[in-house]
Amino acid sequence: DSGVTQTPKHLITATGQRVTLRCSPRSGDLSVYWYQQSLDQGLQFLIQYYNGEERAKGNILERFSAQQFPDLHSELNLSSLELGDSALYFCASSDGGDEQFFGPGTRLTVL
Amino acid sequence: DQQVKQNSPSLSVQEGRISILNCDYTNSMFDYFLWYKKYPAEGPTFLISISSIKDKNEDGRFTVFLNKSAKHLSLHIVPSQPGDSAVYFCAASGYYGQNFVFGPGTRLSVLP
Numbered sequence: 764d765s766g767v768t769q770t771p772k773h774l775i776t777a778t779g780q781r782v783t784l785r786c787s788p789r790s791g792d793l794s795v796y797w798y799q800q801s802l803d804q805g806l807q808f809l810i811q812y813y814n815g816e817e818r819a820k821g822n823i824l825e826r827f828s829a830q831q832f833p834d835l836h837s838e839l840n841l842s843s844l845e846l847g848d849s850a851l852y853f854c855a856s857s858d859g860g861d862e863q864f865f866g867p868g869t870r871l872t873v874l
Numbered sequence: 875d876q877q878v879k880q881n882s883p884s885l886s887v888q889e890g891r892i893s894i895l896n897c898d899y900t901n902s903m904f905d906y907f908l909w910y911k912k913y914p915a916e917g918p919t920f921l922i923s924i925s926s927i928k929d930k931n932e933d934g935r936f937t938v939f940l941n942k943s944a945k946h947l948s949l950h951i952v953p954s955q956p957g958d959s960a961v962y963f964c965a966a967s968g969y970y971g972q973n974f975v976f977g978p979g980t981r982l983s984v985l986p
Contacts (some may be wrong), residue, residue: 765917798976805963806963855917
């Protein structure tokens with residue numbers, strides 16, 4: 764158990780819809796990272812927040828957005844969903860060092 | 875353009891033998907390198923790391939070697955065990971964990 768929690772575990776929705784994925788980092792960790800893993804592909808970095816502020820941006824689509832709240836939990840919002848958005852979405856947290864601790868992931872299926 | 879490459883999608887090794895997983899990177903600004911292991915339906919878990927100022931780091935059965943001039947690192951697992959069967963991701967980051975990039979992963983199968 765990494766200490767990072769993600770909800771929901773599974774999400775099934777239709778094209779064009781909007782969903783919100785939630786992540787609670789390890790206690791004390793200020794950094795939260797979001798990743799997408801599609802069809803046995805490597806982890807694609809989406810975005811990083813540090814203590815409520817966006818720190819780094821990766822391959823995140825404009826239809827996707829994220830935020831980190833004062834209690835340090837983070838949400839990833841995916842809108843105008845397409846079939847290709849079906850993937851595992853992982854959240855990770857760190858205390859500012861290089862090691863990241865990953866949550867169990869949210870499996871999103873877009874039908 | 876992949877900054878971190880793992881050119882072997884899969885690797886099969888006999889139990890008790892050595893597993894060698896390779897990783898190449900293109901960005902000379904990477905400062906820290908990590909290996910993660912991932913079982914199906916679980917998030918990746920940290921395995922071992924190495925700073926760019928070192929060329930070797932060892933932790934039990936796992937050793938990571940870094941060749942900065944070749945921009946290459948490798949993970950050695952000796953002896954390999956069936957429980958090591960998983961997908962292994964190589965990752966690299968800049969200073970303070972910025973620009974964190976994962977490779978595509980190598981699926982290791984350790985055969986009993």
